[in-house]
Amino acid sequence: MKTSEISRPFWARIKIDTAFAAVLVLLFYGSVQYGRTFLSFSNNLSNVLRTASLMGIMAIGVNLCFLIGARDLSVSAIAALTSMTTAYFCRQGLAVGILIGILSGALVGVVNGYVVGKFNVQPFIATLGTQLAARGVALLINHEYSIGLPTQGEILKKAGNQNLFGLLPYPLLIFAFLVLLFTVILRYTAFGRAIYAVGGNEESAEMMGIRVWKVKFFVFLISAVLSSLSGILLTGRLNAGQPTACEGWEMTIMAAVVIGGTGVKGGVGKISGIFMGVVFVQLISNLINLNGTISAYWKDIATGFILLIAVLSQAYMDYKKNKL
Helix, strand or coil: CCHHHHHCCHHHHHHHHHHHHHHHHHHHHHHHHHCHHHHCHHHHHHHHHHHHHHHHHHHHHHHHHHHCCCCCCCHHHHHHHHHHHHHHHHHHCHHHHHHHHHHHHHHHHHHHHHHHHHHCCCHHHHHHHHHHHHHHHHHHHCCCCCEECCHHHHHHHHHHHCEECCCEEHHHHHHHHHHHHHHHHHHHCHHHHHHHHHHHCHHHHHHCCCCHHHHHHHHHHHHHHHHHHHHHHHHHHHCEECCCCCCCHHHHHHHHHHHCCCCCCCCCCCCCHHHHHHHHHHHHHHHHHHHCCCCCHHHHHHHHHHHHHHHHHHHHHHHHHHHC
16 A cells, blocks of 8 residues: 555545445446336437536536535525526627636636635625525526527537537536646645645645635636636536526535545545545435436435534544544
8 A cells, every 4th residue: 555545534534445436336326227228328328427517617616615614505605606607798709708608607706706705704694695696696686597608609618518429418528637637736745735734724725824814715616617617518508598507506516525535624635526425425316316206315415424424434433533
């Protein structure tokens, strides 16, 4: 075993393996129960990966927030706001629509980061407020109605619905690239090390010369921009700006992050585990949909149960570690 592996807490080493095992169990069950209907890549699994990727792009930002010991409840509302502004301004050109969409989401991220970082407001409360505000603006833009994408948004439609070489969904490629990018940032940059330091102990980070409030500010800004990117891709997927898009996703994403191996207390975790986390929650939803007779609420029950196990295992291993 490598030295880097030995230095990591035991539960952190098994968490991703546990998520991977859970995904394999779901894949095995789906293949046995539903056969080709489930295993069809073009008709089923590609859609699972597409939706998981849209959720995963947002989860990268949420994971960064977890690493600094914070929570971001506004991600789904930011995606909806971006979806509406992108579709609305796309009439003036695709670039204009995308630019204003990202700026609208980034503005929410600036508010989140400044309020949390500079004024030390609890992230849960601050982002709950911006969540309500962003969702409200999204609903007001077109009087609670969706906005269809004009002809200028044809590229977005392709990005949201088509596959590269007929095989890999474009959102999956973007998600994979972002996972790789932020893995490099966390491992090899001063900003990445600062994120872990702030999550581990803010006072110690300050003594090390780290501007804690700036780290928090940029983490929330990044989270908002990633949510905006997901919202833009979702607009292409739906062929419309949807003010109620992603409702409830923030809780599912947080569950996926923890299931993927990131610690709830901050300072521990990595980006790569997100993939298995989001695939897991999407496979549960997919299997329920294929069954047709099971209530969709069972997805929340199953995800919540697995999340509880993950959190309890973290708490137990932390207890054992502190005891030694």
